[in-house]
Amino acid sequence: MEPLRIDFPAMRTEFGFVLAGEDPRRLRAAAEEARAEVEAAERELSAFSLGSLLNKVNRExxxxxxxxxxxxxxLLALCRRVHEESGGAFDPSVAPLLGAWGFRGAAGSAAAAAAARPAVGLDGLALDPAAGTVRFRRPGMQLDLGGIGKGDALDRAAAALVEAGVGAFLLHGGHSTFLARGAPPGQRGWRVGVRDPADPGRLLAGVELRDRALSVSDRRGRTAVVAGEERGHIIDPVRGAPAAGELAVVAAPSAAEADAWSTALLAGASPHPVSWLALPAAPPVPSP
Amino acid sequence: MNDLARRDFLRGAAGGLAGLALVPELDRLFPVLPPGAPLRTALVGCGKRGKEILAELAKIDGVELAAICDRDPGKLKSGGRRAKEAARYASVEELLAGESELQAVLVATSTDQHRPVAEAALAAGKHVWCEAPLANTIEDARALAAAGAAAAAAGRVFAAGFTARTNPVYGRARSVYKAGGVRSLVAARGAWFHKESWRAVAPTDERQRLLDWRVDPARCAGLPGECASHAIDALLWFTKETPTRVAGHGAILLHDDGREVADTVWLDLALAKGRRMSFEGSIANSFEGDNLVLRGTHGTIKLAQTHAWLFKEADAVTMGWEVYAHRQPFHRDEGIVLLANATQLADQGKLEEGAGLPNPPLYYSLHDFAAAVLEGTAPACGAAEALPPTVLGILADQAVRRGEELAVEPALLGLEG
Structure with a gap:
C-alpha cells in the first residue's frame, strides 16, 4: 500500500508527514491526531502569536x-541543558537580538543590538521543578523558541503516532528538521538528502534515518540586510551578532535535540562552513 | 495579562489621545479574574477539544486544574502528559467522590455524554461549563438545560460553550449590527469546512467504537448538530430571528468508509419575512473554514472566529468611526475590521496578524465561565441561551437524515415548554 502523505502549514513553514501501514483509515486518523499536536505546539510556543503560552511567559x-x-x-529544561553543554552557543534568550538585528520587521542595527545584549543570557532563566514555574532574572529577558520549536512539535506528533500504533513514519518541519521511526516496507530506513545551500541542485549527503532525528540549520534560511550586508537569522549569543557559519547538520535521538544542536553548531562560529554532529542514541547525561 | 503587565500597557497607551478609548476594548481582549483563591476545576474528556481546553486553561490566571477524567485510558494518559499535576480519574463518579474540594467541572466528552456527566456534576453541587451543543437529542438537550437552569436558580453557574457570545470581536460586530450597521437583514450564510475524518485510533474494537462517536448517528447529530448549531447561535444572538422551518440535504463525498453520517451537508432555514439562512458544512474540504455572513441592505458583516469585518454598500450612511478604522482588501471588496482601535492595537503589536483576537474564542468562553463563578454573575451563555441552537441543530440533522423540511415548534426552544 502507498504511504499516506499530508502536508500542511504550521509555524510559518510547511510540515509534512509520510506514514506507512496497511489500514488507510487508521493512518489518516493517526495523522490527524499528530497534526493536532503540531498545531497545539504552535499555539503554545509561537513568539509571534499574542495568545501563545510563550508570549504569556515573556510578558509576565x-x-x-x-x-x-x-x-x-x-522543553525549557532541555533548552537550558543544551545551552550549558554547548558552552552557551544555543540560547533562546537571543529574542531581543533578533529584533535588534532586523528579523522582526523593523530595520536592525549594530547599535540596537548592543543595547539589547544585557537582556541576553539563558543563565537568567530560573526553573523551579517543584512548583513547575519559570522566572526571568534578567531585566528585559525574552525567549524565542524558533531554534527548537519545530523539533519539539515533531516529537509531540511522533508520540501521538506511536500511541496510535503507527510504527513507520517520516515527519518533517520546514524541510529542515526530520524525525523517522521504523522504515518503509522493504527498506532499512527513510532516505533524506542534505542539499548544498550554495547549489540547491547538488546533494551534500544522503542519510538513511531510522528511529532518529536529523536537523539542518542553514544561514540562508532567513536573512535581513543590515548596513547593506545580508545577515543570517541565527544569532551567535556569545558575540551578540548573526552567526558566521553556513550550514550545520545534526543527528540526534529526538527532533528537539537535533533542532537545538544544529542551531548551536551554526551559532557557535565554527571555523568550518559546514558542521556535522551525531549525538549518541541515548541522551547525553546532563552536566552537574 | 497580569495586573502588572496590564498597568504597564495602559500607562504606555495613555500617552496618546486614543489611550482612553483603548481601555474597554483591552478589558475584553485581555480579561482578568478577580484576585483571591483560584477556582478549583476538573476536566472531563481529554480528546481533541479537551486538549484545547487544557491549553487555554494554562493561560488563565485564577483557575487551577485539580483533576482530569476520561474513560478511555489512552486519552487520559495523553491528557495527563499536558497536566502532570492533575489527579486522574476514569469515571465522573470516581472524580466527584475523590475531589471533595472541587468547585467546577468542565465537560468536553462526546456529545451524547454531556447530559449524564453534567447532570452528575450539577447534582454534586458543582459549577459546570459544558461544551456546545448541549446534547445530540432534543430530550437530552431539554433535560440538561432544565438541570442547568435549576442549578443557576440555586446560585450555581451553568454555562455552555457556544463561543460566539463571549468572543470580543463578535461582541464588537454585534454592537455595530445593533446600531444599524447593515440596516435590514437580507440573508445569512453559515459555513464550516474542515477536512478531517472524524475518526480516532484505538487499540481495540471496543475503544474504537467509544472514540468514533462522531460517525455514530446514535451519539452525534452530525455536522448540523456539532457545527451548524454554532452558526445558528450567532444568528440568534445577533438578529433575534428564530428559524421557523428547516430543510437539509447531505452526502458522503469523501469518507466512504461504512459510516452513515453525511460528511457534507447543506441546510436551509426559513426566517421571518421570507428571508433564509443557508449553511454549508463539510469534512471533505477545508476552504473558507468556519464563518457566518450576515447580509443587510446597507452592508455585510462577516464573522470568522478570531476576525470580523464590515463591508459597506455604496449608499450606506457613514457612522463616523469607520473612516479611521483598519481596512483589509478582499478581492474586489474592502473589509473594515470590527475591533475598536484595531489600527492602534495592531501598531502596538497587541493584535494577531490581520487585526484579530489575541486568543482563540474558546479562551474567552472559559474565562467568562470562571469570571461568572468567582464574581457571582451570570455567564454569557447559560441554559436558556444554549437550548435553542442545540435543538435547531438537532432538527437540522433530522431534516438531513430524512431529506425533508421540518417545522420548528417554538415550545421546543424555551425552558418552559
Whole structure:
C-alpha cells in the first residue's frame, strides 16, 4: 500500500508527514491526531502569536514566577541543558537580538543590538521543578523558541503516532528538521538528502534515518540586510551578532535535540562552513 | 495579562489621545479574574477539544486544574502528559467522590455524554461549563438545560460553550449590527469546512467504537448538530430571528468508509419575512473554514472566529468611526475590521496578524465561565441561551437524515415548554 502523505502549514513553514501501514483509515486518523499536536505546539510556543503560552511567559516572567504546563517546562529544561553543554552557543534568550538585528520587521542595527545584549543570557532563566514555574532574572529577558520549536512539535506528533500504533513514519518541519521511526516496507530506513545551500541542485549527503532525528540549520534560511550586508537569522549569543557559519547538520535521538544542536553548531562560529554532529542514541547525561 | 503587565500597557497607551478609548476594548481582549483563591476545576474528556481546553486553561490566571477524567485510558494518559499535576480519574463518579474540594467541572466528552456527566456534576453541587451543543437529542438537550437552569436558580453557574457570545470581536460586530450597521437583514450564510475524518485510533474494537462517536448517528447529530448549531447561535444572538422551518440535504463525498453520517451537508432555514439562512458544512474540504455572513441592505458583516469585518454598500450612511478604522482588501471588496482601535492595537503589536483576537474564542468562553463563578454573575451563555441552537441543530440533522423540511415548534426552544 502507498504511504499516506499530508502536508500542511504550521509555524510559518510547511510540515509534512509520510506514514506507512496497511489500514488507510487508521493512518489518516493517526495523522490527524499528530497534526493536532503540531498545531497545539504552535499555539503554545509561537513568539509571534499574542495568545501563545510563550508570549504569556515573556510578558509576565520578569515580574515573578509563571506556572507552565509540563511539556513547556520540560522543553525549557532541555533548552537550558543544551545551552550549558554547548558552552552557551544555543540560547533562546537571543529574542531581543533578533529584533535588534532586523528579523522582526523593523530595520536592525549594530547599535540596537548592543543595547539589547544585557537582556541576553539563558543563565537568567530560573526553573523551579517543584512548583513547575519559570522566572526571568534578567531585566528585559525574552525567549524565542524558533531554534527548537519545530523539533519539539515533531516529537509531540511522533508520540501521538506511536500511541496510535503507527510504527513507520517520516515527519518533517520546514524541510529542515526530520524525525523517522521504523522504515518503509522493504527498506532499512527513510532516505533524506542534505542539499548544498550554495547549489540547491547538488546533494551534500544522503542519510538513511531510522528511529532518529536529523536537523539542518542553514544561514540562508532567513536573512535581513543590515548596513547593506545580508545577515543570517541565527544569532551567535556569545558575540551578540548573526552567526558566521553556513550550514550545520545534526543527528540526534529526538527532533528537539537535533533542532537545538544544529542551531548551536551554526551559532557557535565554527571555523568550518559546514558542521556535522551525531549525538549518541541515548541522551547525553546532563552536566552537574 | 497580569495586573502588572496590564498597568504597564495602559500607562504606555495613555500617552496618546486614543489611550482612553483603548481601555474597554483591552478589558475584553485581555480579561482578568478577580484576585483571591483560584477556582478549583476538573476536566472531563481529554480528546481533541479537551486538549484545547487544557491549553487555554494554562493561560488563565485564577483557575487551577485539580483533576482530569476520561474513560478511555489512552486519552487520559495523553491528557495527563499536558497536566502532570492533575489527579486522574476514569469515571465522573470516581472524580466527584475523590475531589471533595472541587468547585467546577468542565465537560468536553462526546456529545451524547454531556447530559449524564453534567447532570452528575450539577447534582454534586458543582459549577459546570459544558461544551456546545448541549446534547445530540432534543430530550437530552431539554433535560440538561432544565438541570442547568435549576442549578443557576440555586446560585450555581451553568454555562455552555457556544463561543460566539463571549468572543470580543463578535461582541464588537454585534454592537455595530445593533446600531444599524447593515440596516435590514437580507440573508445569512453559515459555513464550516474542515477536512478531517472524524475518526480516532484505538487499540481495540471496543475503544474504537467509544472514540468514533462522531460517525455514530446514535451519539452525534452530525455536522448540523456539532457545527451548524454554532452558526445558528450567532444568528440568534445577533438578529433575534428564530428559524421557523428547516430543510437539509447531505452526502458522503469523501469518507466512504461504512459510516452513515453525511460528511457534507447543506441546510436551509426559513426566517421571518421570507428571508433564509443557508449553511454549508463539510469534512471533505477545508476552504473558507468556519464563518457566518450576515447580509443587510446597507452592508455585510462577516464573522470568522478570531476576525470580523464590515463591508459597506455604496449608499450606506457613514457612522463616523469607520473612516479611521483598519481596512483589509478582499478581492474586489474592502473589509473594515470590527475591533475598536484595531489600527492602534495592531501598531502596538497587541493584535494577531490581520487585526484579530489575541486568543482563540474558546479562551474567552472559559474565562467568562470562571469570571461568572468567582464574581457571582451570570455567564454569557447559560441554559436558556444554549437550548435553542442545540435543538435547531438537532432538527437540522433530522431534516438531513430524512431529506425533508421540518417545522420548528417554538415550545421546543424555551425552558418552559
Amino acid at each position: 516572567a520578569g515580574a515573578g514566577p509563571v506556572r507552565v504546563p509540563a511539556p513547556l517546562f520540560e
